[in-house]
Amino acid sequence: MKKAVLILFVIFFTIAxxxxxxxxxxxxxxxxxxxxxxxNETKIYYICTGNSATKYHRxxxxxxxxxxxxxxxxxTDVSGREKxxxxx
Ligand SMILES: [Zn+2]
Numbered sequence: 001m002k003k004a005v006l007i008l009f010v011i012f013f014t015i016a017x018x019x020x021x022x023x024x025x026x027x028x029x030x031x032x033x034x035x036x037x038x039x040n041e042t043k044i045y046y047i048c049t050g051n052s053a054t055k056y057h058r059x060x061x062x063x064x065x066x067x068x069x070x071x072x073x074x075x076t077d078v079s080g081r082e083k084x085x086x087x088x
Contacts, residue, residue: 042076043076044074044075044076045057045058045074045075045076045078046058046059046060046062046065046072046073046074046075047072047073047075047078047081048065048068048069048070048071048072049068049070049071049072049073050068050069050070052069053068053070053081054081054082055081055082055083055084055085056075056078056081056082056083056084057084057086057087058084058087058088059087060072060074062084062086062087063086064084064085064086064087
């Protein structure tokens, strides 16, 4: 009986240890990298390629881009454009 309890404990801690490793690295690893890397590297903004668009945006899903009649593209060159008042 004691042996069975010991085996159960070993199995329990083995499974618990594995779960901690996989969930810890999976949840904490990737979102932190996504948040930190764009801030350190060249900033990418989003612009509408329509003729009437004069602003650049921090987010591709900014509501200021909802009226864009053409394509929304990521770019690092925002010369001649103004900051969007909504997402900046
Ligand atoms: Zn915006």
